[in-house]
Amino acid sequence: MSTVPTVTRDLHAESEDLLTTAAYTTRFDKLVAWGRKNSLWPLPYGTACCGIELMSVMGPKYDLARFGAEVVRFSPRQSDLLVVAGTITEKMAPVLVHIYEQMLEPKYVLSMGACASSGGFYRAYHVLQGIDKVIPVDVYVPGCPPTPEAVLDGVMLLQKMIESNQPRPWKDNWKGPTQ
Amino acid sequence: MSQVEELKSELTEKLGSDIQIKTEFGDDVLEISKDKVFEATEHFKSTGRYDFLMDVCSVDRQEREKRFDVVYHFYSSKDNRRLRMKAQLGENEKIKSITPIWKGANWFEREAYDMMGIQFEGHPYLKRLLTHHEFVGHPLRKDYDSNRQQHCSKAADLHFEDDETYVPDPNKDLIPLNIGPSHPATHGTLRIMAQLDGETIHRSNVELGFLHRCFEKMAETHEYNQIIPYTDRLNYCSAPMNNVGFCKTVERMLGVEIPPKAQAIRIILCELSRVIDHIVCIGANAVDLGALTSFFYLFNMRERVYSLFEKLCGARLTVSMTRVGGMANNPPEGWFDDVLETVATLRKGVDEIDRMLTNNKIWIERTKGVGGISSEEAIAFGFTGPCLRATGVNLDLRKANPYYGYDQLDFDVPYGTSGDVYDRYLVRIEEMKQSLKIVEQVAKNVPGGDFSIRDKDIVLPEKKDVYGNIEGLMNHFMLVIKGLQPPVGDIYDATEAANGELGFYLVSDGSKRPYRLKVRPPCFAIYQSFTQLINGGLLSDVISILGSLNVIAGELDR
Numbered sequence: 001m002s003t004v005p006t007v008t009r010d011l012h013a014e015s016e017d018l019l020t021t022a023a024y025t026t027r028f029d030k031l032v033a034w035g036r037k038n039s040l041w042p043l044p045y046g047t048a049c050c051g052i053e054l055m056s057v058m059g060p061k062y063d064l065a066r067f068g069a070e071v072v073r074f075s076p077r078q079s080d081l082l083v084v085a086g087t088i089t090e091k092m093a094p095v096l097v098h099i100y101e102q103m104l105e106p107k108y109v110l111s112m113g114a115c116a117s118s119g120g121f122y123r124a125y126h127v128l129q130g131i132d133k134v135i136p137v138d139v140y141v142p143g144c145p146p147t148p149e150a151v152l153d154g155v156m157l158l159q160k161m162i163e164s165n166q167p168r169p170w171k172d173n174w175k176g177p178t179q
Numbered sequence: 180m181s182q183v184e185e186l187k188s189e190l191t192e193k194l195g196s197d198i199q200i201k202t203e204f205g206d207d208v209l210e211i212s213k214d215k216v217f218e219a220t221e222h223f224k225s226t227g228r229y230d231f232l233m234d235v236c237s238v239d240r241q242e243r244e245k246r247f248d249v250v251y252h253f254y255s256s257k258d259n260r261r262l263r264m265k266a267q268l269g270e271n272e273k274i275k276s277i278t279p280i281w282k283g284a285n286w287f288e289r290e291a292y293d294m295m296g297i298q299f300e301g302h303p304y305l306k307r308l309l310t311h312h313e314f315v316g317h318p319l320r321k322d323y324d325s326n327r328q329q330h331c332s333k334a335a336d337l338h339f340e341d342d343e344t345y346v347p348d349p350n351k352d353l354i355p356l357n358i359g360p361s362h363p364a365t366h367g368t369l370r371i372m373a374q375l376d377g378e379t380i381h382r383s384n385v386e387l388g389f390l391h392r393c394f395e396k397m398a399e400t401h402e403y404n405q406i407i408p409y410t411d412r413l414n415y416c417s418a419p420m421n422n423v424g425f426c427k428t429v430e431r432m433l434g435v436e437i438p439p440k441a442q443a444i445r446i447i448l449c450e451l452s453r454v455i456d457h458i459v460c461i462g463a464n465a466v467d468l469g470a471l472t473s474f475f476y477l478f479n480m481r482e483r484v485y486s487l488f489e490k491l492c493g494a495r496l497t498v499s500m501t502r503v504g505g506m507a508n509n510p511p512e513g514w515f516d517d518v519l520e521t522v523a524t525l526r527k528g529v530d531e532i533d534r535m536l537t538n539n540k541i542w543i544e545r546t547k548g549v550g551g552i553s554s555e556e557a558i559a560f561g562f563t564g565p566c567l568r569a570t571g572v573n574l575d576l577r578k579a580n581p582y583y584g585y586d587q588l589d590f591d592v593p594y595g596t597s598g599d600v601y602d603r604y605l606v607r608i609e610e611m612k613q614s615l616k617i618v619e620q621v622a623k624n625v626p627g628g629d630f631s632i633r634d635k636d637i638v639l640p641e642k643k644d645v646y647g648n649i650e651g652l653m654n655h656f657m658l659v660i661k662g663l664q665p666p667v668g669d670i671y672d673a674t675e676a677a678n679g680e681l682g683f684y685l686v687s688d689g690s691k692r693p694y695r696l697k698v699r700p701p702c703f704a705i706y707q708s709f710t711q712l713i714n715g716g717l718l719s720d721v722i723s724i725l726g727s728l729n730v731i732a733g734e735l736d737r
């Protein structure tokens with residue numbers, strides 16, 4: 001019959017030890033922000049040419065997974081980063097708003113390309129002149145289409161914003177679509 | 180008797196003498212009164228004089244008493260001849276719809292109604308097609324300001340063409356189902372509405388126009404070379420082909436031929452684009468059916484082609500490399516060697532996909548016998564390109580009406596038998612191989628010489644002349660002020676793009692901007708058949724069929 005070995009542990013000394021070697025204390029909000037920043041789940045709202053370039057961002061060469069954002073979700077309820085890639089027409093605008101409203105907080109919007117940001121070179125009768133007319137935007141990425149590097153840069157910028165808990169007045173004071 | 184005279188005597192006998200036939204820029208043009216349009220079309224169809232109806236559109240001649248031209252484009256694949264039929268129509272007049280004769284006319288007529296308010300009598304469903312349902316007015320009329328947006332307050336409810344009073348009620352009868360426009364399998368901008376009986380599609384409808392960004396209006400408000408970037412964004416999966424299609428049309432109107440070197444570069448760009456277009460099509464189709472691996476394989480290959488484009492002009496996707504009269508600049512040194520190297524890698528890649536999918540049991544079961552269409556039906560809808568060839572019709576404009584020396588090149592046109600999703604896939608795979616063969620042949624013997632014509636009324640002088648001598652500066656100045664001015668008239672020209680016949684119908688009033696530019700997008704005609712293809716089938720097949728048609732919203736909605 002074996003006996004359970006009895007060990008006397010100096011818990012106090014151990015915890016002191018842990019504090020210097022393994023444990024890390026932080027503020028709770030900082031921890032959450034760190035987690036959020038590294039696990040963005042994008043909803044790729046690709047409507048046009050920028051959507052094609054967004055595929056490259058997801059694809060093997062540029063690989064958004066390196067930034068913790070590879071879990072693409074097409075359901076607004078499962079995603080927290082809306083990437084609007086492409087022209088949004090007047091016909092599409094109500095759909096975009098609908099999708100945005102279905103997303104849960106915290107949520108972020110990245111506007112990819114000239115069209116999504118401002119209507120681009122379509123100063124035209126059926127094109128929404130920028131998605132910020134209907135939803136609040138956190139990051140604008142210029143280009144027609146932006147290079148994949150630029151999109152990665154935009155995502156990194158957003159990560160910085162999240163990490164530092166930067167206030168987002170454009171979102172907090174959002175009054176709804178201006179149209 | 181020449182061909183035109185023959186046609187003339189044939190039609191005069193049939194339709195009476197008040198018709199006019201002439202040749203404009205090498206095309207046959209028939210002018211006819213609006214009451215005879217139906218009869219003439221019936222004649223073409225029943226005698227098989229022309230087997231394809233390529234396009235129906237309208238032109239607003241604001242200052243004329245009878246304000247509109249309704250224009251029909253016919254094509255005969257037997258002798259490779261085209262006919263443009265024009266009828267004049269007053270503001271409140273109606274014209275008989277030709278949908279009973281050619282079902283492919285359906286959406287084209289709806290579009291003409293939407294854009295210009297042309298009333299087609301007897302059309303089964305003359306409702307707006309591209310603009311949203313709250314839109315008022317007809318935007319392509321000359322008196323509609325291009326920058327007058329109209330906002331849409333909410334998306335249209337579920338609706339079906341044959342049932343205006345439909346209200347979805349899942350408890351009462353069949354299950355209503357809305358797919359898209361923001362759905363992974365609808366590629367962003369297509370909307371499919373269906374009623375389900377279990378897993379089977381009972382009836383369905385589609386809504387398009389979610390990417391209608393007014394290409395044709397933009398073309399009327401920009402100068403010729405400024406339109407090239409807009410053409411990039413028609414079929415953005417193979418942008419250079421649209422550049423080439425547009426420039427070729429303008430060049431034909433101007434009556435100029437581009438130098439052999441420019442032709443060679445254009446062929447290389449076009450064929451590489453065809454490869455990446457097919458890559459996106461097959462890759463996306465496979466992803467939609469659950470095969471994510473092929474996406475990673477295929478997109479790696481696409482990146483290689485993008486790197487080539489980037490070397491050539493700095494842009495990856497939207498290259499805008501052509502100019503009216505040739506190319507924008509010379510390729511950098513060693514570019515053609517890079518092309519050859521890339522071709523070798525692409526060839527390996529295509530073989531890999533071939534091995535991965537062609538004999539893959541799941542792939543075969545999801546695609547074989549799914550979404551088939553007969554060749555007669557396909558022609559009636561106006562199919563062209565790989566989707567038409569998959570049904571067994573051997574029609575490819577590169578062979579039927581060779582341009583840029585395609586007739587000197589050695590390549591085959593693959594075609595299928597059953598016209599189903601699997602055949603479309605096989606045709607595309609083989610086309611990629613053939614395209615690589617073409618690129619190789621061309622890149623190995625690129626002709627020397629200039630990359631552009633040097634007509635000072637068409638092409639801007641090179642920068643070294645603009646900054647280096649007074650004549651260059653003057654020519655640059657004059658052309659920028661005056662613009663490129665094609666002669667008055669109209670022309671239709673088509674090229675074989677990745678999806679099929681990409682046609683441009685250009686009306687010029689002699690000024691520096693087009694009076695009207697109508698695009699005939701290949702997938703527009705093909706997508707018309709979609710509801711017919713999916714009705715009665717399984718819901719899961721919708722996804723596989725949609726992917727195989729390669730509907731690109733940019734050219735579908737323009």
Ligand code: SF4
Nearest residue numbers: 049113114115144145
């Ligand atoms: S910004 Fe340019 S590339 Fe992006 S959707 Fe608009 S037109 Fe296309």
